[in-house]
Amino acid sequence: MCLVFNSFVRSVEITIITKCNSIPTFLFRKNILYTARLGMIERGKIKVPTCFVLLLISFLLLIIPCGFCASLNPNILGVDPRDRAAILELQSHFHGFNDGFSISNRSGRLTTLNLSSLNLTGEIHPSLCNLTLLQTLILSHNSLRGPIPSCFNLLTNLKLLDLSYNSFYGSAPQAVATLNQLVVLDLSHNEYSGEIPEWIGNFSSKLERLHLGFNNFSGDMPTTLYSAMSLLYLDLSHNNLTGVVGDFRQALVQLNLDSNLFSGTLPCFLPATKSLSLLNLARNSILGGIPACISTCRELTQLNLSFNQLEYGISPRLVFSEQLVTLDLSFNKLSGNLPSTIVGAPDKSSLLLFDVSNNLVTGEIPSSITELKNLKALFLSHNLLSGEIPERIGNLTYLQVIDLSHNALSGNIPLNIVGCFQLLALKLNNNNISGQIPPELDALDSLRILALSNNRISGEIPLTLAGCKSLEVVDLSSNELSGSLNDAVSKWSKLRFLSLSHNMLNGSLPSWLFTFEAIKTINLLGNKFSGYIPDVISARNEVLFNYKLTSRSGIDISDNALKGAIPAGMFGLQGLEYLNLSYNFLEGEIPAGMGKMFSLEGYWRFPGAFAGNPGLCLEESSCDGKRRPSMLLRDGSEQGLISVKILCVTSFVSFYAGVIGLCCYGQTRNYMLQTKSY
Structure with missing residues (x-):
């Protein structure tokens, strides 16, 4: 032009x-x-x-x-006329693009076309097929849809074809079968369905990378993939593939079959013993035990077998090389004791994540775990472990997450746990741990989650815990704690969730209790608090219960010995979704400000939130004979009370899961495998 x-x-x-x-x-x-x-x-x-x-x-x-x-594009003048017309037509079809292609200096023919992340929509225009000398074609991260044009079989010089992160649909594109020079084929994150064709494993003798993950493919894995000798990286994750995982004949480097319907037992991957670095078979239905031959893959850095039906004990012969970075065996049916040796040379180990949670593992935690010097996350929760927490756990100075919850561990919290000075989350809840909370925990100034609930911990909350200024989630419920709410708690300025329920705490509720800016839930149920509820408005009138996770925002101070009137400021808390003041000695009328709290579901759906306070005026006529506002309490108080308590429990669980995910996995598991994402 x-x-x-x-x-x-x-x-x-x-x-x-x-x-x-x-x-x-x-x-x-x-x-x-x-x-x-x-x-x-x-x-x-x-x-x-x-x-x-x-x-x-x-x-x-x-x-x-x-x-x-x-x-x-200023470069288009240097493009061979045979390709220039195709580019101009593509620009017209996709409403223009100014860059993304390169040409051969000798012939002027187009060899690379990269149109990724340009918000392209619609179908691929057939004029693209006129670029017959293309070697690299990248159309990823757009909103393209429809089938692939059949004329793609003309692009016989292609070495890299990336169509990922679009909305292409239909069966695997037959036109690709003629592209026998392909080295990389990426069709992941689309809407392809049907069976993966047999030609996928032998159409190109040069194919090294095949990515078909995040589609809707079904049926068995093509047998040709087991003998595609050039194939090094295979990703079929997040599909609906079935059948048994067979033995691959080639020296694979990475195999990702996560989130499918594969069954049968684990093969040994013997041809890949010197090459395999990533093996992810998570979220399938793999049966049987873990064969010891898996550990002969000396280059293995990431092994994820979680969410399967693996059983039996972990063989003592299953000893991995020091190359292993992540080992995830969670959510299976593994039993027996943990082996004393996981990595051949613990002092040289690269292991960052060790997860055997949600199994049937018994016995004590082996002390050899404390020799894994680089460990960042230790997940042994939801097992049948007994005995005490290893005394030398403080040797793991890089540890960021300790989750030993839901076991039968006993004894005290070891004092040298403060050696884990990078700790973000300490979860020892639902065990049989006794003794007191070590005052030395104040050294953990990065700690964000402290969960010690459902144990036999006694004594007072140490004043020194004021040093844990990063705390966001604190759950000390269902223990034998005594004393009052001291000023240590007031220093946790980032607090989002506080549960001290079912202890023997006493004294009055401090005025700062409702002044945490990020607070979402406060649960003081079942203690011996007395005195008056502090007037929240006079303490801090801009408190917002609006931290958006998966749970409801609320306050539960039921089943105590609180007295007096409900302060009007209690209903000035914006965003409050449930409130439980039942079974105290409160009296007087419910403040009229209740009617302005449109977010407060607990009042309308769970009127039992005020039950068990004989002095409260809950009827249509108040104590002095005046008519109450028509919006007030309805029938079903006992049923409502039960609902409120259920709501509190579910709120805690969902909030806890959300914060654990955000705080722990967000900061710790980004060191680890992309394969762990639950």
């Missing part, structure tokens, strides 16, 4: 020079303002000659069309 305009402009220049033969040609291109001097001044007015008009037309014809061409 530009060449045509340039020719036309040149002809106009010749015409102008003929008309104004005294004007040098260079003036047309370099200083068009000079032409103003050619005007004639007559009677105080400027008279513009014909040659000036022609000059102006020439300038516009020269600048505007070629500026338009340049806006398409």
Whole structure:
């Protein structure tokens, strides 16, 4: 287009020079303002000659069309005409793109076309098939849809084809079967369905990377994939594939079959013992035990067998090399004791994550775990472990998450646990741990989650815990704690969830209790608190219960010995979704401000939140005979009370899961495998 305009402009220049033969040609291109001097001044007015008009037309014809061409892409002029037409047609179809392609310096033919992340929509235009010398085609991270054009079989020089993160649908594109030079094929994150065709494993003898994950493929894995000798990286994760995982004959480097319906037992992957670095078979239905031969893969860095039906004990012969970074065996039916040796040379181990949670493992925690110097996350929860927490656990100075919850561990919290000074989460809840909370825990100034609930911990909350200023979730419920709420708690300025329920705490509720800016849930149920409920508005009137996780925002101070009237400020807390004040000695009327709290579901759906307070006026007529607002309590108080308590429990569980996910997995598991994502 530009060449045509340039020719036309040149002809106009010749015409102008003929008309104004005294004007040098260079003036047309370099200083068009000079032409103003050619005007004639007559009677105080400027008279513009014909040659000036022609000059102006020439300038516009020269600048505007070629500026338009340049806006398409300055490199397009160097593209071979055979490819230029296809590019212009693609630009028109996709409403323009200005970059993303490169050409061969010798022939001018297009060899690379990268149109990723350009918000392209619609179907692929067939003109793309005219770029027959393309070697790299990347259309990923767009909103393209439809089937792949059948003319793709003309792109026989392609070595890399990436169509990932779009909405292509239908069966696996047959046109790809003729692209026998492909080294990388990525069709992941689309909507392909049906069976994976057999040709996928033998259409290209050079294929090294095949990514078909996050589609809707079903049926068995093609047998040709087991013998595709050039294949190094295979990702079929997040599909609906079935059948038994067989033995691969090639030296795979990465195999990801996560989130399918595979069954049968684990093969040994013997041809890959010197190459396999990632093996992810999580979220399938794999049966049987873990064969010891798996550990012969000496280059293995990531092993994820979680969420299967693996059983039996973990063999003592299952000893991995020091290359292993993540080992996830969670959510299976593994039993027996943990082996004393997991990695052959613990002091040289690279292991960052060790997860055997949600199994049937028994016995004590082996002390050899404390030799895994680089460990960042230890998950042994929901097993049948007994005995005490290893004394030398503080040797793991890089540890960020300790989750030993839901076992039968006993004894005290070891003092040297403070050696884990990078700790973000300490979960020892639901065990049989006794003794007191070590005052030395104040050294864990990065700690964000402290969960010690459902144990036999006694004594007071140590004042030194004021040093744990990063705490966001604190659950000390269902223990034998005594004393009052001291000022240590007031220093946890980032607190989002506080549960001290079912202890023997006493004294009055401090005025700062409802002043935490990020607080979402406060649960003091079943203690011996007495005195008056502090007036929240006078303490801090801008408190918002609005931290958005998966749970409801609320306060539960039921089943104590609180007295007096419900302060009006209690209903000035914005975002409060449930409130349980039942079974205290409160009296008087429910403040009229209740009617303005549209977020408070606990009042309307669970009227039992005020039950068990004989002095409260809950009927249509108040204590002094005045009519109460029509919005107040309805029938079903006992049923409502039960519902409130259920709501509190479910709120705690969902909040706890959400914060654990955000706080622990977000900061710790980004060191680890992409394969662990629950």
